[in-house]
Amino acid sequence: MDRRARIHAALGDPVRLRIVDSLQTSDASPTELAGMLNVPSNLFAHHVQALVSAGVVSRHHSEGDGRRTYLHLEQDALESLGTASPVAVPRRVLFVCTGNSARSHLAAALWRQNSAIPAVSAGTHPADRINPATVDAAARHDLDLPIVEPRQMDDVLDPDDLVITVCDRAHETPKVPGELHWSIPDPVDKGPEAFDAAYTQLEHRIKALASRFDS
Template sequence: MQDDLVATRSKLHGALADPTRLAIVDELSVSDRTPSELSERFGLAGNLLAHHLDVLTQVGLVERFVSAGDRRRRYVRLDRRPLSLLGLASVTAPSTVLFVCTHNSARSQLAAALWRDRVGTRATSAGTNPAEQIHPGAVAAGRRVGLDLSGARPHLLSENDLNVQVVTVCDRAHEELNPDDAWWHWSIPDPVDIGTAAAFDAVIADIETRLSTLTS
């Protein structure tokens, strides 16, 4: 087992020895990105970016997946589990964050509540097409991890909300809004589509993992 662990760590170090691949991992540590966004950010031709992503995929660090909004679009997401063997550079948390999804009834509400509780800086949320109320599954999931969402209400996103660090947690909202390059995107599946407690708990686990690389 120890030999297997050493071999795995060696492969990870090898994949991250390239400065471009290390920079890609750093970028994905805060935001999911489309391949075209990564190409533009790092000045890479499509075939060269594909090579770097293939190397990172082979060692289990990234995955490419289809958008839940525009099914023609793909995103690249970091898998943080292998990095527990190496550690990941922390990112300083912004002083104020706005989480955005479509209905502002689950993911963005949970993300804002977790941010305030775990990171300790200001966080709000909004929706492009807000629901009438917070989904009961989100309230229950929050309660299971010590968060009180019972008084939260969906809020319609306005232009005035966007003067902070924006984090979209919904593919559809991200694609509708034509995001600024400085925005972060966390592609999190909508638990309302499934409706089970496990689906809402999975959202919390995903967000908690992403928050683990931030420092206040």
């Protein structure tokens, strides 16, 4: 009860509600989000701290530009406070990471498992092949993962795609207008536990987003 009260108190401001609404589907840096919401940086920092203190929002450093931080909405903190509104249905979802060898392939496969909306994946700098540890992770979780060659984003992108970057470096390259960003740590060369952690984060986010689309 005390935790719920703290969350409700943290949400009791229009600016904070706008921050939460913006983070429902996409992580963002404070600079990106403050500019998007047209809120002065000092006031924005105050509101972010209130949300962080209540456990509604977390922040961590980018794996690309280490000077940058990303804000992430802790969905679990909001589960008891109501369901998010549905959003418009895209024709297709395109998941993007740097090499298109791990996170984006897992994300596309998980999406296909949870939604009838088509999904594909691509990279900003494609690797030669899917990382073998990605295949192993999919097998551990009984996930149907097609073994295909990594592809360049520009060769796959359709103007009607909903683009979701699942890699900080991909997000920090020249962007696709309207993209969503999920700041998922790179599991490559970090062992099975890192891949399982990435899988769990992707699964949670995909289920949450897929449930928001109109049927």
